[in-house]
Amino acid sequence: MTRPGSAVLRETGAAPGGYGGLVSRAMAYAADAFLVVLLSGATGMVLVMIASVAGVDAREIRDLVVSPYLLGLPSVMAIYCASFWLLAGRTPGMAVLGLRVVRADGRPVRWPAALVRGVLLAYFPVGALWLIVDRRRQAVHDKVAGTVVVRVPG
DSSP states (O other), rough: OOOOOOOHHHHHSSTTTBBBOHHHHHHHHHHHHHHHHHHHHHHHHHHHHHHTTTTOHHHHHHHHHHHHHHHHHHHHHHHHHHHHHHHSSOOHHHHHEEEEEEEESSSSSOOHHHHHHHHHHHOOGGGGGGGTOOOOOOOHHHHHHHHEEEEEEO
16 A cells, blocks of 8 residues: 555655655654653663662662663664654654655655664764755665655645
8 A cells, every 4th residue: 555645756756745854853853752761761760669679779770770771772762763664654753743754765664774764863863964955855864774754744
């Protein structure tokens, strides 16, 4: 099943609703990052409570939770984004702003592209600034994964 407008994207190379810009994409990313931090923080708090009930010292809890949390947060963000791109073509933040990720030919994103795109976006977010100078508003992670972000009318 093809999505409305995907044939137009394949034939003309232009998105019917236009390509997602810097501001809308940054706002969507910020909303998704907030959700990931909130859920990861809640999970961390539950683990801290369990550890404190088990009698673990506060310093040990800090060492057990803070480092993995900070190091693992980009991985959680990458998995979060890739999963939503695969299942729905967009993350919750993108859905609120009317954006969708599709392959450059307009078809839905497949798992290798979603995973590569998610990892690059999570670990190299400054690469998103490339969309400012690209005519199709593709960031570095879009170029590598062969995707574009389009506005979805309605």
